[in-house]
Amino acid sequence: MPNLLKLALLALLFLPLHLSAQDSDGLYNVNMKFYHLDLDIDIDKPKIKGSIYIEFVAVKDQIDELYLDLGEGMKISKIDGASAFEREGEEILVKLSGRPLRKEERGKITVHYEGVPQNEQLDVDGETVTKGLLVKDRGKDKFQSRLLALAAYPQAGYRWFPCRRGIGDKVDSVYVDVTIPVRFSTAVVQEKERKIPYTAVSNGVLEGTEILEDGKKRKFKWRHRHRIAPHHLTVAVSNFAKMEVEYKAKGYSFPINFYIFPEHLEEANATINRSKEIMACLSRTFGPYPYRDEGFSVIELGLPLGLDGMPTQTAVLVEDLRSFHMYQVVHQAANMWFGNHISPEAWQDAWITEALATYAEATWQEYKRGLNVYQIILDQKEYYEGGKLYLDNINEYSQERLSKKGMYVIHMLRGIMGDEYFYQTLKGITELKRGKSTYLSTQRFREICEYYASENEPKDFKYFFDQWVFGEYYPTYKIEYEKTRSGINLRVLQEKIEGQKQFFEMPARIRFTLEDGSTVEKVVQLKALADQTIEVELGKDFNSLEFDPFNWIFKDLQYSREILSSRSPIENMSIKTSQGRRKIALSFASPKKQNIEIQLIQKANGVDILEDKILQSQEIKKVKGKKELSFKLPVPPKSRGVFELKIIGKSDVFSKTIRVTQLEKRFK
Template sequence: MHRRFTVPGAVAAASLLLAIPASAASFSPGAPGIGDPYYPYYGNGGYDVSHYDLRLTYQPATDELSGTATISARTTQDLSSFDLDFLLDVDEVRVNGVTARFTTSGEHELVVTPRQPLAEDTPVTVVVRYHGVPSTKNAYGFTTWHRTPDGAVAADEPESAWWWFPSNDHPGDKATFDVSVAVPDGTQAISNGTLVSTSSQLGWTRYNWRQNKPQATYLTTLALGRFDITTGTSEGGVPVINAYSKDLGDNDGAARASVERTGELVDWLSGYFGPYPFDSAGGYVPNTTTGYALETQTRVYYSPAQFANGSNTSVVVHELAHQWYGDSVSVKGWKDIWINEGFARYAQWLWSEHEGEGTTQQLADYVYASHPADDPFWTVKPGDPGADHQFDAAVYDRGALAIQALRNEIGDTAFFRLLKGWPQQHAYGNASVADFVTYAEQVSGKPLAALFDTWLFQPVKPAAPAARAASFAASPAGVEQPRSWKKIEATNDVHGR
């Protein structure tokens, strides 16, 4: 569940070309974008990051953030300069221990020119010292740094890193993380992975979090404030860390009734998707005015608005399903978003069936019958929806319809083998819709290109499957709404900022 945003196509963000020694004439600047057509200036070219070490200090009273980011990377070309995605004020940059020149370009590019050019396929360590007030920074007309009454939260998609750490901000460059944050005593800092230690000194407490599995930058989260933190272990042995703002008010009970089932739901989803891929699970509910939830890796972000109408385990199922489909296996490019959202939505359908509130087929029939042929719903292509429609309801619902059509075509045995096999096949990596089609054909032994083309790429309503046509003909006024639908539908209303 995410908010929708499209980067203006006319944004000018070319890297600044700085003079380099004649001996390095073959070296060139890294590209200011990683090459994603949906977001041309997201991510950067010329290097691949393996680890981020962030050592930060935050003052909630003023929203001041300062710190040092140490980035371990390897060059993928001969580089005269390279970009990082970042918005705060930079004090110093060092490359391999030596101070480097830096400037800014475009909306969010920090352009770094090392003293000596960097040869292809060599390790590089970049240290950035910085400071600023994230809530005062704006790019493309928005911010992803959300102030709360007692602190702030960084959680958004398809970007959020720029506001608090320099990065190669695209899921195509995943890395491990150490996030260490000092806050005044009484305030807590929550991030991804495992809390490895805390320490206190002179009225400040430092929280040290570690994510030891590759993680996309937009899935890296930071929550700063006063929380009630609960810990436990699922029956299957997964440590669970949840947190709730101490001032959630009327939404507190419903939030806890939902998020505290995380361990149970992780174990249940493991039955469909295979072993849980990370060292911890959990979620947090800060006191924000945003409306969405986000699958931030191991520590899901939930807006309290998700629980304004009571508990909703369906949204928790959706975000936890992303830990396999979206987090462990991430998109190659943002056009591949169906693999994330279609399968997370289908997990909600599976949960509905488990709870006796509507089978996956009943839900598929309801969605299909609810949208007449002239509904714009069918013009969105889940397999390549475009940046304007990346988080459209059709990506979720028509995307789940495609999965039910696949299940009906290949049968349950192959289908459930595929559900488990895909996250293992591409664990901790990236994959595309085309990769998924190939894998589905391998698992099932059937040609499936036509089926996927019909359900994912054609901007028209597919013909009703023969096995379902009679059912639709018998109920021309529509199909009965499954009992789970209202809870599932509630997760559609989470795209706006």
């Protein structure tokens, strides 16, 4: 489990997430409204010195104090607007000057502070990740340059400026002034040496710069006029090369800015060139970009960040911009809608934002290459372990589960709702059409889904959320069918794996391929039963049948069996896979002597394989009794593929679709 996220969520467990929340000590007796940070950053000896002006509103009468948090290594010299202050560890009690504030009355203080943030080094998915004040030196001699960045996502903005912990204490806007020495570094750009000035980048839009101290220093004035949580603030300083593209949509446009190490401009070209498409895809999925009046930025840090980067507001931080890390930009950009603009109401609701950001990776592939490649991304994110999305115990938290299982739950939700209502729901949430709160709970998410899906008839998704969000595991099916004059008799056998408490109820699609090559789709309702028989009316002859062909149900489909007669059935069929489904162990029994044919078919993917192809066909003569076989699929560890295994006897035909996943990353 990534320790960083676990620690962050442990902190959230004990913090109210509504701005108006209070506890017995008065820790949450005010709502923070506005921050103005004025920082002076020393590049050579990394250190912060500056102030933060804070405006707040009392949530009850007789407020004469408030609490702030500030990380170790940062010292407060004075607080304007306070008669006194006390500090214990990272907690600061501020005694306000003047008379106590009345409810809804506005107050203000200015905290003067300085120091070096105490960093955390944590293991995130096997990588050592540093949070706090990040420093990276690049190059040698005249090409030497330095990066400084203040980054503390998640839940650690207090490590570098006085604020309040937690995701619930959003301010309405924030100003960030950053003063740095006027400095240049030499870099080779397009085979020429160039002097690149140091730039300070923060959230929102740069509204101006100011030269100070007779040209020795420059102040960068950043303004962000949207609600923002402290941990979504960032500052990055280096000799960045800035590249800008303009994203245009109906009725508005905004810049997409890239702050890149100048020596990496060439390798960033693919991501820069795709950025408008990424924004178009995400806008189509989630609605208009919520910060379109200020633009969107991508900042290269050259440091391992874990978590696929950091979604600081209006600006995402990434390790680099090489094309095979483009998914990091997609993932973190999606957080601008769900994560930054729309935030979890409580720590248990964090699965929604993480699931949707991961789902964006799949929709990006669908946008570029279609549903077949979209499905490949889903294959790579399969999660067959136990565990819930909405947790009862913080110690059960798993970022992998929230990301992978959560992504598939969003996919299935799209399946049961249909595209029209699904996308209406996502856009309705981000555009605040179903309420003005920018906090989203699991219960509210379900209610909004039901509202949009109920346009023609009432929908109740309680069963879905109970199974997939509040429950564990997945259904395990065996499908059997027999043709009738009007269609088929379908039998669905459902098994429980160890630890599974319930059977699953789900709608399922069945696709029939007719004799003329056309297809017809039927939807059946699978009940939470061990054994269910369903009559499916078709009224036409068909050649083949596929159960849940587009994997709208996350499941283990052990096999599909077409029953031709009852004379010579194949019994005890078992098809097991391992090694990313490359290795297949097949066993069955034939009570009567018969010839059995085994076929391996490579399925079309719509990209480089345009039609199904039989790779292997083997007939086993005079089989009687138990038979065991094993073989490997011809797929290298860095590749993927979809195959169908068929076992054909006299009286029945078994088939299983095998989706081979990538075992090794192509790029590391």
